[in-house]
Amino acid sequence: MNKQEIIDILSNNSKNNWLFNKANQIRHNFVGDEIHLRALIEFSNVCKRQCYYCGLQSTNKEIERYRLKKEDILFYSKKAIKLGYKTIVLQSGEDDYFSSDKLCEIIREIKKNDVALTLSIGEKSFEEYKEYKKAGADRYLLRIETTDEKLYQKMHPNADFKNRINCLENLKTLGYEVGSGCLVGLPEQTINSLADDILFFKEIDADMIGIGPFIPHPQTPLKNSSSGDFWLALKVMALTRIELPNINIPATTAMETIHPNGRIIALNSGANVIMPNVVSFDCQKKYEIYPNKANSTNAEQYKTELEKRINEIRRFISKDKGFRKK
């Protein structure tokens, strides 16, 4: 599709079942009916950044900060592996306590198992990305958040849009599978820039794209802004599937948080990945990037229920690591 066609679809207020069905069909044809589960380990909510939308931003003094110990991280990853997960995702705020050495030790330990490992820990130097890769990391998630440079600079004080692009390029160069994505519904974000976001994902040939609606957090500068629209976020996701037919696209937690059936709707509109949380309920609650984040109380029970819901829509859980099928 060209940019105007994307804009036309995004501008139309209807739910656009045609688009969602089309994306679902393309998902079926290119990546099949299997759903890849990624075990998410949120290992630190300490963050030096000040992203205006995020509850973990450093000026939020009300949040109780935590850092998991290496042993705890390994405990959760073992637990996930036992439950059958084939990918471990280590996610945190930008927390300098976790030096390259500390992280590489953890990566090497997890990679002794037959699993893929994804990092989602923010902007680092080329050298650091190189070290994680050498230690065994396979994939990296770094959302661009928005390709509207002006809006990006507004939303991220003390950060640099160009550096974020640079990080994504470095990750590609180093041979990671690269994930990116955007928020939908940031204040002042335009349909035009959402179309640019989709074209950007294509331009960088992203391997994974996560898209979710913006949800205002009470302890951030955007506390009085309104939430992003679920259907608009779903359209951006469906269009991304159409433009990048063979990539991995998660049904994001933010989708599930603002719509009671959000995850299933997303799985039927182009998504093929779910990222269940495997850390303790207490940590999940403290990892509050936005309020009312959909959580799981018990990892075992949660996985059983998930499998049931996946089977109900005639899909099944993949038994492999779920790399991009090029």
Ligand code: 5AD
């Ligand atoms: N609403 C929705 N998504 C958010 N994220 C951060 N804060 C919010 C929010 N308030 C998303 C960002 C980030 C990802 C881990 O969570 O896109 O990249």
